[in-house]
Amino acid sequence: MIEIKDLWYTYPGRTEPTLKGINLKVKKGEFVLLTGPTGCGKSTLLKTLNGIIPHESGGIFSGSIRINGTETIDSNHMELSRGVGLVFQNPDDQIFSTTVEDEVAFGPENLCFEREEIDKKVEEALQMVGMSGHRLSSTNSLSGGQKQRICIANMLAMMPEILAMDEPVSQMDPGGTQEVLNTVRELNRKLKITVLLVEHRLHELAPFADRIVIMDGGKIIFDQPASKAFDYLEVFHRLGLRVPEPVELCHALGIRASPLSAREALLVLNRKNSKENMITPRILPNPEENIGADTSALAGPAGNNDSVNNDSVNNDSIISIRDLWSGYDKNLMVLKCINLEIHKEERIAVMGTNGSGKSTLLLNLAAMLKPYKGSVKVLGEDTRSKNPYSFAGRVGFVFQNPDLMLFCDSAEEEARFGPVQLKFENIEERARTSLEAMSILNLKQDLPQSLSRGQRLRTAVASVLSIDPEIILLDEPTTGQDRVNIEQMMDYFKNNRSTLVFCTHDIEIAMLYATRILVMNEGRIIADGKGREVIKNIEILRKASLTQPPVVEIANYLGVDAFSVTELVEMLACRGSEVINSDVINSEVINSEGIKCEVIRC
């Protein structure tokens, strides 16, 4: 189906090739998960498949790409487009029609199908992605997950043989992610559509893939079936890629297995011979030493700092919200009756579905939106009578899209901008420290717009850090970031005891770094407490389209009160002899996914 041989590609104006001797074969009907650190060339590789590179991009191209035996370099880009459908990260950048029907019909219309045939193809494509009931809906009225399914339907209406997807779920809540991935998997199985999916969230997507391919520095450095890929855990750790928690757990317990879900892990643990496979758990690294790239150590992200997150919190309330109602239209309130106190040095994760009001809450905290009813006091001042500029230097806001925050000629200038405007002292020192904290000091002379997305986000964060605001607000700081980047950033906030409010869909990161988690649903806070308290409440999580991290699910079934891989391993280690000596109770339970499985109770 796809055969790539010794592919080299250099973008126009660059000297260093982005792709360096890629060799890859993908069979018809395979589901390949392509991952790797940011800027390693994954997206570039996808664009070569339908001829955008080199036909539209220019640049230096060498090597061979054959799609169904046809050399892309010799083919018309338009013909290639019909065979390879591309879906990108942000559906808002791809959808241009105002109704779903028009959007999906665009491709078949361009291919000159008859009206009846277009009508049929639109209906079929929408049915395939479970959106046939939305045919006449406005594209603006759809949720993020629904929009992304429309983007997939756009391609399916043209019946491509290959679906190439570039981080299609990175901005979605877990519920939307599952919807889209289940759809793609079903299409892959039923229609034998070959799927190439680029994504950082390896730990969530691995269960859907047949094969995992890792790129680094423009080369493919790893290519294994998904079932065996995690036997080589050191590769993932070395590149800072997140590994599914069940895999981490089994490896930490010395079990030679790579289960990709809680259910599989429980089955592995339940096997009689697991006792023979179990060896003494390895000593886990000290969480306080586990910073930055070195966090690739065995414990995994959720394993290191629950104790740190329980640090005593300063009781000074710096944000006080009373009966807040707010929105963009007085007839349609986004936030409804919010009451909230935020104390100094708290790190609060705001979670919930797309459209639940997370970003609106942040905008209120920055005084960029005013309450329709109720009050918001930030640093003792009522935001109703203030404009956001009166909080300049005291409240820092980093938007989800860092591109809107970068306008200087170098990363260093970005970091200097705030302190210069606010006439602070030690400007050089502030800029250097913030750039260093975000690990971009070596890029300080680079044009911010030319950096990778992860680097751009860290530049935007550095530009806020240099001001040293009393409150930092981050809107989805983990989107499209690899694990090393996320941890470097969040470790900085943790170590500096910053007051931080951040929106995220990543429950593992929230558990790891937040001192408190807020769960929002339809504009209301439906849970507010320490991660451990919130995560126990399955009903609340379900309402917010969240699920327990696999390790918590496993711990629940094992009857252990553990919230991270580290804790679970330690508890199992403590009870190791008990486990081995206890009778294995074969009991059937039904997990949260409704799947029956046998578990060990210790």
Add this chain to the structure above:
Amino acid sequence: MIGARSIAEPTIKDTIVHRTDPRAKILILISTAFVAVTLDNPETMLLLFLTILSGFALARMPAIKLKTLAFLLILLIWGTIYSQALFYSQLPRTVIFTIIQPDFPVLGWLTNGGLFVYEEGLHHGAIQGLRSASILSLGLLICWTTDSRDMLNGLVGLRVPYSVAFMLVTAVRFLPIIITEVATVITVQRLRGFNPKRFGSGIIKTSLNILTPTLSNCVRRTGTLAVSIQSRAFRANPSRTYLKKLKFSELDKVMVTACIFAAISIVIIKLLYNMYTSGIYYTSGLRPVYAIARGYL
């Protein structure tokens, strides 16, 4: 920020205005533009303007759009009347108010003999203001009542090349998003202590600070959109088919015919009248026509 989007995007309802074929709307707009440019009579101009405004009532436009329209119209009409009243240069002109006396120190010299409000200027400004307001109102009414895909098909139906029509409609579709982003950029910069300048030399720096992130984001988005539509065989063939067929109803035909006929008639009558007043051509048989032109047009 969200308001900008709801203002700029069409409101889809089932009204007579919404049901009108986009080709008919475009033709009516072109005809009206000719009429508005040709007319000089303030009463007739006002009648045309009010007729167009009644379209908003027929289309049951939401309050936010009506407020936006009112704001734009007040700004446009007041700005035109005021500037014409001050700087009307044709003769004769009647001073009705003096702002700066000719002998006022410095300012009298700087304004080249004082600053006055002229009666004829007000009159001329009102006509100019209504002229622009009529075209603006009708343009907005069409944009706010036509789905972008229907607009695209309408333009193609009027022989505009598909690629050009697509680019035009897509640019309009993304305009509100860009407005939202500009607002975000300004806020972000002010949170970092920057005070945007509206006047003086600082305006260049302010503009660059806003343009750089907005444009770079546009470039990224455009790149993604371009790749996306290329993947959907955009321009893969010299022609294309359409799922929706535009239907030019009998009512559409009547409206378009009436508008075009009215526009051609008014233009011809004004042309004949202007030929008469400038001494180029006169015939007594056209005296009723001259009377209509003088009295109503």
